[in-house]
Amino acid sequence: MKPSSLFLSVSAALISLTTGPAIGQTTERPLIPILRAGEISARCDLGLVGLRKQVAALEQMPAAKAHHAKTVFAVWNQLQMAIEDLQGPVDLLSNVSPDAKVRSESEPCLVDINKFATELLQNRTLYRRFKSIKGDAIETKLRQDVLDGFDDAGVSLPPEKRVRMKAIVVRLEMLGQEFARNVRDNNQKLSFSADEVKGLPADYLAKAKRDDQGNYLLGFEYPEYNPFMEYADSSEARERFQFAYANHGTPKNLPLLKEAMALRREMAALFALPSYADFVVRRRMASTPATVNTFLGEVQQAVTSSEQKEIEELRAYKAQTLNTPLADTKLNRWDVAYWQQKLKQSRYNVDQNALRKYFPTDAAVPWILDVSSKLYGIEFKPAEVPVWHADVKYYDVFNAANHQRIGGIYLDLFPREGKYGHAAAWPVRGVSTVAGRTPISALVTNFDRVGLSGDELETLVHEFGHVLHGVLSHTRYVSQSGTSVERDFVEAPSQMYEEWARRKESLQLMAGFCKPGCPEIDDQILQRMTAAHNYGRGIRYARQLLYARYDMALHNGTSDDPLVVWQKMEGATPLGYVAGTEFPGQFGHLMGGYAAGYYGYMWSEVLALDMLSRYHGKLMNPEVGQLYRKSILERGSELRGADLVRGFLGRESNSKAFFDEIAGHRLQ
Numbered sequence: 001m002k003p004s005s006l007f008l009s010v011s012a013a014l015i016s017l018t019t020g021p022a023i024g025q026t027t028e029r030p031l032i033p034i035l036r037a038g039e040i041s042a043r044c045d046l047g048l049v050g051l052r053k054q055v056a057a058l059e060q061m062p063a064a065k066a067h068h069a070k071t072v073f074a075v076w077n078q079l080q081m082a083i084e085d086l087q088g089p090v091d092l093l094s095n096v097s098p099d100a101k102v103r104s105e106s107e108p109c110l111v112d113i114n115k116f117a118t119e120l121l122q123n124r125t126l127y128r129r130f131k132s133i134k135g136d137a138i139e140t141k142l143r144q145d146v147l148d149g150f151d152d153a154g155v156s157l158p159p160e161k162r163v164r165m166k167a168i169v170v171r172l173e174m175l176g177q178e179f180a181r182n183v184r185d186n187n188q189k190l191s192f193s194a195d196e197v198k199g200l201p202a203d204y205l206a207k208a209k210r211d212d213q214g215n216y217l218l219g220f221e222y223p224e225y226n227p228f229m230e231y232a233d234s235s236e237a238r239e240r241f242q243f244a245y246a247n248h249g250t251p252k253n254l255p256l257l258k259e260a261m262a263l264r265r266e267m268a269a270l271f272a273l274p275s276y277a278d279f280v281v282r283r284r285m286a287s288t289p290a291t292v293n294t295f296l297g298e299v300q301q302a303v304t305s306s307e308q309k310e311i312e313e314l315r316a317y318k319a320q321t322l323n324t325p326l327a328d329t330k331l332n333r334w335d336v337a338y339w340q341q342k343l344k345q346s347r348y349n350v351d352q353n354a355l356r357k358y359f360p361t362d363a364a365v366p367w368i369l370d371v372s373s374k375l376y377g378i379e380f381k382p383a384e385v386p387v388w389h390a391d392v393k394y395y396d397v398f399n400a401a402n403h404q405r406i407g408g409i410y411l412d413l414f415p416r417e418g419k420y421g422h423a424a425a426w427p428v429r430g431v432s433t434v435a436g437r438t439p440i441s442a443l444v445t446n447f448d449r450v451g452l453s454g455d456e457l458e459t460l461v462h463e464f465g466h467v468l469h470g471v472l473s474h475t476r477y478v479s480q481s482g483t484s485v486e487r488d489f490v491e492a493p494s495q496m497y498e499e500w501a502r503r504k505e506s507l508q509l510m511a512g513f514c515k516p517g518c519p520e521i522d523d524q525i526l527q528r529m530t531a532a533h534n535y536g537r538g539i540r541y542a543r544q545l546l547y548a549r550y551d552m553a554l555h556n557g558t559s560d561d562p563l564v565v566w567q568k569m570e571g572a573t574p575l576g577y578v579a580g581t582e583f584p585g586q587f588g589h590l591m592g593g594y595a596a597g598y599y600g601y602m603w604s605e606v607l608a609l610d611m612l613s614r615y616h617g618k619l620m621n622p623e624v625g626q627l628y629r630k631s632i633l634e635r636g637s638e639l640r641g642a643d644l645v646r647g648f649l650g651r652e653s654n655s656k657a658f659f660d661e662i663a664g665h666r667l668q
Helices: 012-017 039-058 067-095 100-121 124-129 137-153 159-184 202-207 220-229 235-246 254-268 276-281 289-323 335-350 363-378 456-469 494-500 502-512 525-535 537-555 561-570 600-615 624-635 643-647 656-663
Strands: 190-191 217-218 378-382 393-399 405-411 422-430 440-444
Touching: 039 100, 039 124, 067 100, 067 137, 067 159, 067 422, 067 440, 100 137, 100 159, 124 137, 190 235, 190 561, 217 220, 220 235, 235 335, 254 537, 254 561, 276 289, 276 537, 276 600, 289 335, 289 537, 289 600, 289 656, 335 525, 363 378, 363 440, 363 456, 363 502, 363 624, 405 456, 422 456, 440 456, 456 494, 456 525, 494 502, 494 600, 502 525, 537 561, 537 600, 537 656, 561 656, 600 624, 600 643, 600 656, 624 643
Parallel strands: 405 440
Antiparallel strands: 190 217, 378 393, 393 405, 422 440
């Protein structure tokens, strides 16, 4: 699972108006201001005063102007950009600043911005103003999105319900912050003896911290956790690490999740809707929870037999390797990654750790910039600018044809204490052509500094797909820029881009960036990598299905405890529930904008694999790349997702490629 970081500045109730955080300055090269401890509160207070003045001016607009669509949309656009300008640095730095004081001081500011956003969308004067205007096709779509945002914030509710709605939205923001903080700031280190780390690569052990007794101290960052689960020979050590990882949200997070569920149910009830899932999904491509559940049922039917087959195959391989009777051999949850890796090494001669020499990190980054440049007709030029940490790199982005600057990107690639712990892309600043505003995107990952595994290379490409979706956007209004599309479409561009991390015509370009040279990715290694990637798809999709079904179960009206629901649902899977684990307490998607929306990862993949067919197997074709840029990346949410895909494919989308992928029948 590769999460995007499309964090919401306000609750999911306001999703139709939020495009993600951004920074706006009136210089030729807009940059993210590097805020220090003690600066945030004053900046926030001053910014909110300015925003409220803009709202007052919009309310008091003379009648002659108030009925002129272009004027209203222009003033609204200025307000949305000002919100981004305030929110952006605070939201990003709350997740990436190395200064704990900056991170903690950011949270009250984000709550205050959240309150303002709710007040704005409950403003009945502005609501009536938008109801009374009309515009062209782009403005008609924006108008509907704005009205949906007002409606979702409760503008039409009775006064007492509007007050309660605002309180719920603010409390959900606070719960989400606390939930994320409990995960992000958990600096627990597990101690493992020399015997417990046998099987792990020498370079992994050389980088690990040690205590006074020589034991290895390991935390929950991906570069530490994932290789351990794949290579540590000690089943007991893997069990201990897996147990701690599943619980690293700490017991504090389960009550937060439970409270959030109750608030979301109450929110839906304010609108006389049967569930929070109904409230959320009505604005998505799927439209109704029933449609989502039908789709998940189709996935269940497609994946069940392959999951069971793979588990039995791994169990048999474990028994054969350990020379134990099959009847007495059990495959535990902490065994899966380890025995999959062993089987892939044996069957396909593919070792994920050994792949790092093919994908050195300092080559993989310029490689994906080069691939993107060739496909989309752009150029990336590094520049020295102020950054929040010495590891962070900045690039200006230009159109190759006319050398016009179109945006900027920040890359923050390596783990450190207190940093957001996964891989994600922040749509830091939205574009607006009518205002001459250029976009900024930020990539945040936690990669190994030396080299990437095949899976990590896919993560890099996936998240860079989100970066491109933001920085190549070319929309008239900022509210429609980049990744402001429906949540069950937003992953599709990035999921499609993953294919470029698995194909020879793109991967063979890597060698040009290796200093010294790296091994050639020939047909043989590529075939083995593809086979290794494809192996385990049953287990992989079944896990995604479990996450999606769990999310829908929590938000379809149930009042059960979230841990009890998880124990029941995971317990019904072939590998069962691991007693004592509290996975929901670190399932950040449930608190970070994907509540009642996790199904969107697979829904988006349907669209991603279908869009991939437009390349007809020639992934480095710049003509199709330019068509894709114009049809999808540049349009943001100026059209609905289904219309964007139809425009690119020249036909209605279908799910054949997705279900062929699950079944292992997709043609390369």
